[in-house]
Amino acid sequence: MPTLRWLIDTAERTLSAAVVPDPRGDATALAAHVLGSEVAHLAADAEVPAARAELFAELVAKRAERVPLGHLTGRMFLGGIEVAVAPGVFVPRVHSELVLAHGADVLRAVAAPLIVDLCTGSGAIALAMAHRRPDARVHAVELDPLALDWARFNAARCAEAGDTPIRLHAGDVTDPELLAELDGHVDLITVNPPFVPDGVQLLPEYGKFHPKQAIFSGSDGLDVIRGVLPVAGRLLRDGGTLVIEHGRFHQETVPGLLRAGGQFAEIADYCDHDRQPLYTAARRAR
Numbered sequence: 525m526p527t528l529r530w531l532i533d534t535a536e537r538t539l540s541a542a543v544v545p546d547p548r549g550d551a552t553a554l555a556a557h558v559l560g561s562e563v564a565h566l567a568a569d570a571e572v573p574a575a576r577a578e579l580f581a582e583l584v585a586k587r588a589e590r591v592p593l594g595h596l597t598g599r600m601f602l603g604g605i606e607v608a609v610a611p612g613v614f615v616p617r618v619h620s621e622l623v624l625a626h627g628a629d630v631l632r633a634v635a636a637p638l639i640v641d642l643c644t645g646s647g648a649i650a651l652a653m654a655h656r657r658p659d660a661r662v663h664a665v666e667l668d669p670l671a672l673d674w675a676r677f678n679a680a681r682c683a684e685a686g687d688t689p690i691r692l693h694a695g696d697v698t699d700p701e702l703l704a705e706l707d708g709h710v711d712l713i714t715v716n717p718p719f720v721p722d723g724v725q726l727l728p729e730y731g732k733f734h735p736k737q738a739i740f741s742g743s744d745g746l747d748v749i750r751g752v753l754p755v756a757g758r759l760l761r762d763g764g765t766l767v768i769e770h771g772r773f774h775q776e777t778v779p780g781l782l783r784a785g786g787q788f789a790e791i792a793d794y795c796d797h798d799r800q801p802l803y804t805a806a807r808r809a810r
C-alpha cells in the first residue's frame with residue numbers, strides 16, 4: 525500500500541504540471557477529503573488502502589483538469605462556518621473574509637442589525653454574518669434556483685448547529701421592488717456579484733467550471749453592479765453601509781458609479797492581501 529506522503533508528493537507533481545496555483549495545498553486537501561479527515565490530522569507515514577488511493581487519483585486527475593477544489597471536496601470554509609457547494613454553484617473565495625470583516629466592523633455598535641446579502645450563491649456570506657452576529661436578522665437573495673437550493677441546505681445546517689436562521693429569497697437583485705418591505709431599514713448590505721466583462725479569459729476554474737451567471741456581467745462587467753446600486757440605496761437606512769466586491773479593474777469605476785448615483789457618501793475602495801482592488805464600501809448619505 526502506498527504511504528500518504530508518496531501519494532501527496534506524486535499528486536503535487538501532477539498538479540504542478542497542470543499549473544494548479546497551490547498544488548501541494550490542493551493535493552493535501554484532496555487527501556484529507558478522501559480519508560474523511562482534516563488536513564491537520566493527516567499522518568504522512570500512514571498506509572492508504574487501495575480503494576482510497578484510487579479515489580484520490582481520480583480526484584487529482586479532475587483537479588488537474590482544473591475542476592475547482594471546492595467542487596471536488598464539496599465544501600468551503602468562510603467566516604468560521606463550513607458551506608456545502610457542488611458543480612453549478614459558486615465556490616466562496618477566501619477574499620470574502622475581508623468583506624465579512626468590514627461588515628462586522630461597521631456593525632460593532634449596532635444592536636440587532638438588519639443585514640441583507642445580495643447575490644448570495646451558496647449563502648456563505650449571509651450565513652457567516654449570522655454566525656458572527658447571532659442577534660442579527662439576515663436576509664439573502666439569489667436568482668439561480670440551483671444556488672438557492674444549496675443556500676437552503678446550508679442555511680438549514682447552520683440553523684441546526686445553533687446559528688440564528690436567515691431568510692432566503694428567490695429574486696433578481698436589480699429588481700426595483702426587491703425586499704421593498706425593508707426599505708430604509710437595512711444596516712448593512714453585502715454583495716459579491718458577477719463582475720467579469722464578457723469574453724475575458726479566466727483561469728479554467730472560473731471560465732470553464734463555474735456557471736456563467738456567477739462570473740460574467742456584460743461588456744464591462746458592471747451590469748449587475750449598475751442595477752444593484754439603486755436597490756442598495758433604497759434598502760439602506762441613513763448611514764447604513766454597502767460593501768460590494770468587484771473586479772481588479774473596477775477600483776475607479778465602482779466608486780465612480782456610487783458617486784454619480786448621489787445616494788452614497790464616505791465612498792472608499794479596498795484591496796486584498798496582495799494589494800489588488802477587491803471591494804468598495806460606502807455609507808448611505810443622510
Ligand SMILES: C[S@@+](CC[C@H](N)C(=O)[O-])C[C@H]1O[C@@H](n2cnc3c(N)ncnc32)[C@H](O)[C@@H]1O
Nearest residue numbers: 614616643644645666667668696697716718738
Ligand atoms: C460571484 S457569485 C457569489 C456568490 C456568493 N455571494 C459567494 O461569495 O460565494 C455571484 C452570485 O450571484 C448570482 N446572481 C447573478 N446575477 C444575479 C441577479 N441579477 N440577481 C440575483 N443573483 C444573481 C449568481 O447566480 C451567483 O450565485
